[in-house]
Amino acid sequence: MNGAGAPALELVGVGRTYRSGEPEGVPALRGIDWAIAPGEFVSVEGPSGCGKTTLLNLIGLLDAPTSGEVRWNGTSVGDRSDRERARLRLEGVGFIFQRFYLLPTLTAQENVELPMRALRVPRAERTRRASDLLQEVGLRGKERAFPHQLSGGEEQRVAVARALANRPGLLLADEPTGELDSTNAAAILALLERVRADRSATLVLVTHNPEVAARARRHVTMRDGRIAADRREA
Amino acid sequence: MMRFGFGSRLRHLRLQQILAIAAVGTAVALPVVLVSVGGGVSAHELGSLENAGYQIVVSAAGEHGITQAHNLTRSILRVGSVVAASPVLSVAVDVFPSGSGATPVLAEGVIPDEFTPTLGPAEDGLFPSPLPLGDPTDAVHFANGTYTGPSVQDVLVSSPLAQADGIQVGAELEIGPTAERGGAVAYNVTGTFGVPPTTLGPTGAFAIILPLSNLQVMSGFASGPNTTAPDAADTIEVAVAGSASTDPAALDQIQNAIQALVPYYSVSALDQEAAQLQSASGVLTGFYLALSSVGLTVGLLFLALVLVRRVESDRRSIGIQRALGLPGRWIARSIVGDGLLLASLGSLVGVVGGYAIVAGLATWGSGDVRLAARWAQFDPVTIGAIVLGVVLLSLLASGVATRSALRIEMTEALR
Numbered sequence: 001m002n003g004a005g006a007p008a009l010e011l012v013g014v015g016r017t018y019r020s021g022e023p024e025g026v027p028a029l030r031g032i033d034w035a036i037a038p039g040e041f042v043s044v045e046g047p048s049g050c051g052k053t054t055l056l057n058l059i060g061l062l063d064a065p066t067s068g069e070v071r072w073n074g075t076s077v078g079d080r081s082d083r084e085r086a087r088l089r090l091e092g093v094g095f096i097f098q099r100f101y102l103l104p105t106l107t108a109q110e111n112v113e114l115p116m117r118a119l120r121v122p123r124a125e126r127t128r129r130a131s132d133l134l135q136e137v138g139l140r141g142k143e144r145a146f147p148h149q150l151s152g153g154e155e156q157r158v159a160v161a162r163a164l165a166n167r168p169g170l171l172l173a174d175e176p177t178g179e180l181d182s183t184n185a186a187a188i189l190a191l192l193e194r195v196r197a198d199r200s201a202t203l204v205l206v207t208h209n210p211e212v213a214a215r216a217r218r219h220v221t222m223r224d225g226r227i228a229a230d231r232r233e234a
Numbered sequence: 235m236m237r238f239g240f241g242s243r244l245r246h247l248r249l250q251q252i253l254a255i256a257a258v259g260t261a262v263a264l265p266v267v268l269v270s271v272g273g274g275v276s277a278h279e280l281g282s283l284e285n286a287g288y289q290i291v292v293s294a295a296g297e298h299g300i301t302q303a304h305n306l307t308r309s310i311l312r313v314g315s316v317v318a319a320s321p322v323l324s325v326a327v328d329v330f331p332s333g334s335g336a337t338p339v340l341a342e343g344v345i346p347d348e349f350t351p352t353l354g355p356a357e358d359g360l361f362p363s364p365l366p367l368g369d370p371t372d373a374v375h376f377a378n379g380t381y382t383g384p385s386v387q388d389v390l391v392s393s394p395l396a397q398a399d400g401i402q403v404g405a406e407l408e409i410g411p412t413a414e415r416g417g418a419v420a421y422n423v424t425g426t427f428g429v430p431p432t433t434l435g436p437t438g439a440f441a442i443i444l445p446l447s448n449l450q451v452m453s454g455f456a457s458g459p460n461t462t463a464p465d466a467a468d469t470i471e472v473a474v475a476g477s478a479s480t481d482p483a484a485l486d487q488i489q490n491a492i493q494a495l496v497p498y499y500s501v502s503a504l505d506q507e508a509a510q511l512q513s514a515s516g517v518l519t520g521f522y523l524a525l526s527s528v529g530l531t532v533g534l535l536f537l538a539l540v541l542v543r544r545v546e547s548d549r550r551s552i553g554i555q556r557a558l559g560l561p562g563r564w565i566a567r568s569i570v571g572d573g574l575l576l577a578s579l580g581s582l583v584g585v586v587g588g589y590a591i592v593a594g595l596a597t598w599g600s601g602d603v604r605l606a607a608r609w610a611q612f613d614p615v616t617i618g619a620i621v622l623g624v625v626l627l628s629l630l631a632s633g634v635a636t637r638s639a640l641r642i643e644m645t646e647a648l649r
């Protein structure tokens with residue numbers, strides 16, 4: 001799948017229209033052409049309903065485009081079967097959601113181990129990796145805590161550790177600080193920047209918060225389902 | 235697996251699981267009780283047949299049953315290997331203990347000498363031996379095809395009847411064919427006999443035994459004295475000697491010989507009856523299971539409902555797992571695992587509950603129910619098959635829930 005010199009991620013004429021009461025459906029994205037180089041840290045900004053989350057879902061293969069093509073490392077992946085897309089997500093993408101989305105019935109350690117279990121990583125190795133990741137995000141000693149026993153900041157740290165579990169090349173964060181206070185938000189952003197740099201991962205961060213977006217090196221602004229601006233910092 | 239969130243949601247889910255386990259448990263308990271009790275009763279009847287002291291039965295329907303019972307008995311006794319041929323006439327009569335009214339009892343008329351060798355191991359020691367009923371051949375009263383001799387007028391009374399009505403050995407007891415005391419005749423109580431457990435309860439244990447010819451005359455099956463009317467019995471129980479009693483081929487041969495003597499009567503070997511009973515028992519077990527399938531269906535529908543309900547309440551968790559890339563089979567395995575666990579726990583509850591119900595009936599039940607429950611047999615193979623069937627069918631219930639889970643739209647679930 002690795003194309004030498006190819007962008008980590010490329011969207012070619014991607015559109016997404018939702019079926020609804022309208023005869024022609026409701027377009028959420030229209031003809032997006034966009035590429036991200038490996039290791040980039042990109043923020044996607046824009047008002048509510050502009051298509052940020054839809055874009056993230058298409059990049060992360062949670063959804064399939066109704067037109068156009070999604071490519072990872074030069075290979076078209078958007079039109080793969082559900083099963084193949086699930087496998088690609090499991091191996092290649094780390095998701096961080098606004099509401100953390102930890103499984104409430106699993107401990108912090110088990111939540112981090114979950115993607116590795118699905119990839120059949122041997123028990124000893126996944127236990128070690130999960131412990132290391134929790135330590136890396138500053139949650140040593142909280143391995144056996146259930147999500148409801150953790151603060152919001154701690155839950156999001158577990159979510160970051162889970163996103164890193166299968167060593168993905170692409171990290172997708174959808175309003176990762178939306179439910180956190182400023183102190184925890186700053187800590188999570190610092191953590192994301194650090195793990196991205198340490199792992200040379202590509203990070204796409206969706207936010208409507210300019211302060212959060214300012215952390216990125218590249219800023220994409222969306223409006224009405226289109227990319228209105230794409231700015232790189234010097 | 236099976237670990238849930240917290241607070242009221244946890245309690246709610248636990249309640250659903252408990253109800254699902256209870257539904258499956260109830261569904262399993264029903265066939266466990268039916269099959270165990272039904273099978274136990276059949277096994278008891280089979281045991282009675284196998285433990286009888288006779289191996290061949292001659293019987294005939296009709297008002298007078300087997301006519302010329304005495305003559306036929308003599309003919310059957312001449313067949314090789316036959317050691318006893320005991321004609322039995324069972325008639326409902328009334329006894330009139332002194333100072334009280336009529337008590338309906340079951341009267342059995344027998345030839346004493348022939349009756350004793352046909353007693354089985356289960357009846358060992360219940361009857362005095364020899365039976366103190368006067369002439370052991372019953373030839374004094376019935377001789378040469380007529381009732382010209384003196385009647386014996388001796389009777390044996392069952393222990394429960396003697397106890398209930400205060401009948402003493404050595405006392406006189408009036409016995410009549412109807413509840414009218416005027417038609418009764420005085421008999422000498424010469425002894426008592428015990429009764430094995432019976433499904434008919436205490437009433438069935440109220441019985442008397444008297445010489446066959448006396449009962450024939452009293453009940454009108456034969457007229458006397460000086461009558462030439464044929465005597466009668468319900469059945470003639472035939473006991474066979476030694477190794478022939480357990481040799482199917484020899485029994486077959488003897489049965490054929492007796493059948494040749496009485497071509498119009500039914501002659502059956504007890505092993506054949508046992509085979510028929512076993513076959514009937516199998517059919518009955520099938521019927522019980524078919525009946526129980528209604529309960530099982532309801533239980534499994536409830537299980538499916540609980541699993542689907544759980545999928546609904548875990549919609550977001552399932553969406554998260556799918557978003558992370560966990561394969562559908564991973565989610566299916568979790569739901570099927572839960573279904574199997576609930577079905578297994580329900581089955582365990584059902585088996586234990588069924589056992590407890592039967593034990594309770596055997597302890598606190600009344601009459602026939604109590605006796606039947608005491609005979610219950612818990613066949614591990616049948617119960618295992620029921621549990622296995624329930625557990626396998628729970629896969630169907632889990633399949634419905636799994637289908638529902640895999641149709642959840644990820645992006646919808648994560649909103």
